[in-house]
Amino acid sequence: MLIDKIINFENNFAEIQSKVIEKPYGKIFYDKDNPLSYDSNHAFIYEDSDYDFAIKDIVDFYKSIAITPRVYTFTRNESTVGQFLESKGFTKSLDEICFFVQKNKKRIDIPQTLQFQRLNHIDETINELLTSDKEQGEWGYKSLLKSIDNRNFYLFGGYAAEELVCIASLYSKNDISRVNDVFTKKDKRGKGYGSQLINFVTDFNEKTLNTISYLYAHNPNAIKIYNKAGYEEITAIVRGCYWLE
Structure with a gap:
């Protein structure tokens, strides 16, 4: 199950x-x-x-x-x-509040203004993005350093005018994947970047991995975005x- x-x-x-x-x-x-x-x-x-x-x-x-x-x-x-x-x-x-499964894949109705690409190495731009928020900071950067070489780990970056403004990752195994590391630079929040990012991750999963996608969340604002993308809370x-x- x-x-x-x-x-x-x-x-x-x-x-x-x-x-x-x-x-x-x-x-x-x-x-x-x-x-x-x-x-x-x-x-x-x-x-x-x-x-x-x-x-x-x-x-x-x-x-x-x-x-x-x-x-x-x-x-x-x-x-x-x-x-x-x-x-x-x-x-x-x-x-x-804990886990959410994307039971119905939906695109959030928002214009796409960002350019997205897969990130294959961790550099100072990612460190700068994460350290913009003290809650994430050093530990999040070091976790990505260890994860990036795993062949089933996908890290994506969203760029506005060539500036990295948000990231998210997917880790897949068999027919299931976990969305993680969803993060927008602190001074770039409230611009719809998170919604665009989730749209991109949903499209990538559907076209490339075709897995059941789930995530962990507790931030009410983030949960609203995930709900719009078809994620439903698992209470079990x-x-x-x-x-x-």
Whole structure:
């Protein structure tokens, strides 16, 4: 089922930007060069695992590289892993708004003023774009540096008068793809660039990949754009983040 595919995709998504340690109980993702990226530095644990062993192993590993121990959960209901982590002193954060699937591909009604192209390397223009917003900044740039060489990763840039003003990525695997890294330069927002960008990504996916496209979102303004492009919220998946101070 689609829900199970997305959960599996999310459990393994960090593989494009992190080193991976396979464990009997799940996986550990890490990037010592990008400690601020939670997506690059977390573990996941199978629901039927030995939780005590898994948690001790995860905590010991992340402490050995001076990174906060963190576990992500993606489940249909409240995670038993998450409940156990809480009992062991982990702080919990659950996302109220989470995943959206493009069930009906639509073009947003907006004139196209940008030029788009696939970006095959990461340069200073991308760093300048991301650091225009402190919330994204250094960690987002470093994540892209690790992802760009993956053959199933597609990074796109939108240009206004030869200036890079927005980016978005697609990571595809089999018949499913995740839209990520959707970002508009801070002083260029409110001009419709995000809508044009999503139109381009939708067209690329339909003509080149032909996959089921989904994304993670929590910003209300961004969600309005995604809804216009045919993305509908999935209420069946709960995303949890647990960390130990």
